[in-house]
Amino acid sequence: MSDLLQLQGVTKRFGGLTAVNDVSLSVREGQIYSLIGPNGAGKTTLFNLISAVFRPTSGSILFQGQDLTRMPTHALARLGIARTFQNLAVFKHETVVNNLLVGMHSHLRSDPFSSALFWGRTRREELRARDRVEEIIDFLEIEDIRDHPVGTLSYGQQKRVELGRALAISPKLLLLDEMVSGMNQEEREDIARFILDLKDELGMTVFMVEHDMGIVMDISDRVCVVNYGSKIAEGTPSEIAQNPAVVEAYLGTKRSAA
Numbered sequence: 711m712s713d714l715l716q717l718q719g720v721t722k723r724f725g726g727l728t729a730v731n732d733v734s735l736s737v738r739e740g741q742i743y744s745l746i747g748p749n750g751a752g753k754t755t756l757f758n759l760i761s762a763v764f765r766p767t768s769g770s771i772l773f774q775g776q777d778l779t780r781m782p783t784h785a786l787a788r789l790g791i792a793r794t795f796q797n798l799a800v801f802k803h804e805t806v807v808n809n810l811l812v813g814m815h816s817h818l819r820s821d822p823f824s825s826a827l828f829w830g831r832t833r834r835e836e837l838r839a840r841d842r843v844e845e846i847i848d849f850l851e852i853e854d855i856r857d858h859p860v861g862t863l864s865y866g867q868q869k870r871v872e873l874g875r876a877l878a879i880s881p882k883l884l885l886l887d888e889m890v891s892g893m894n895q896e897e898r899e900d901i902a903r904f905i906l907d908l909k910d911e912l913g914m915t916v917f918m919v920e921h922d923m924g925i926v927m928d929i930s931d932r933v934c935v936v937n938y939g940s941k942i943a944e945g946t947p948s949e950i951a952q953n954p955a956v957v958e959a960y961l962g963t964k965r966s967a968a
């Protein structure tokens with residue numbers, strides 16, 4: 711399997727603060743790759759660099775060999791990169807189906823002007839979008855809530871809809887930002903199962919920032935650990951669990967928090 715995403719010497723400074731310091735990593739196709747680290751370690755900043763919200767101060771971020779560092783955020787979907795957000799990014803007054811359709815339409819090729827000119831193409835895209843929405847509803851097991859306004863659903867169900875929106879573009883790379891925070895145990899286990907199915911059934915590559923160590927250790931192929939902006943370890947979950955620098959980083963955090 712080849713590298714899908716590569717970070718080479720990525721640094722991000724905010725004024726005098728180095729939030730991400732010379733981080734290099736590679737995510738291979740079909741992997742579940744988790745980024746972990748104590749609070750303030752630079753995980754969100756790194757995630758925002760990969761999703762082109764921030765530009766690195768130096769270094770490069772390559773997706774299938776293409777440099778993402780000069781691309782606008784909206785160009786990422788066209789390349790096959792989708793993300794979720796720490797805070798829910800759903801339209802609460804709209805139904806589940808409409809939320810998924812919006813996820814699709816924001817990436818369809820047709821705009822109103824070309825729709826008038828190319829009616830046939832627009833119609834085909836619309837039908838494809840509806841088929842795709844049905845696949846996602848099926849995959850995420852949300853048939854029974856499809857016509858409910860999203861705002862009336864439990865938090866875990868709303869997060870599932872948000873995941874569905876990210877899946878609408880059939881991404882090659884799915885970026886998940888603290889997907890399970892705020893969920894109960896059952897909801898967490900459901901999401902973990904969906905993420906594994908995305909990899910096993912669809913061959914999707916997943917990059918996630920996650921605080922839930924149970925999920926990270928259960929489903930990741932590789933884990934990267936950052937602390938104070940720098941990468942301090944990378945390996946399989948069992949290698950990471952036994953790494954003295956990782957244990958120290960986490961225990962040190964607990965000590966200072968106590």
Ligand SMILES: Nc1ncnc2c1ncn2[C@@H]1O[C@H](COP(=O)(O)OP(=O)(O)OP(=O)(O)O)[C@@H](O)[C@H]1O
Pocket residue numbers: 724727728729747748749750751752753754755756
């Ligand atoms: N936009 C910003 N401007 C200035 N400093 C920032 C900005 N974003 C993050 N930082 C700083 O960069 C450092 C890394 O923050 P970041 O949010 O990336 O850490 P994190 O690992 O995601 O933390 P948490 O687990 O608490 O979400 C912190 O010291 C933070 O205060």
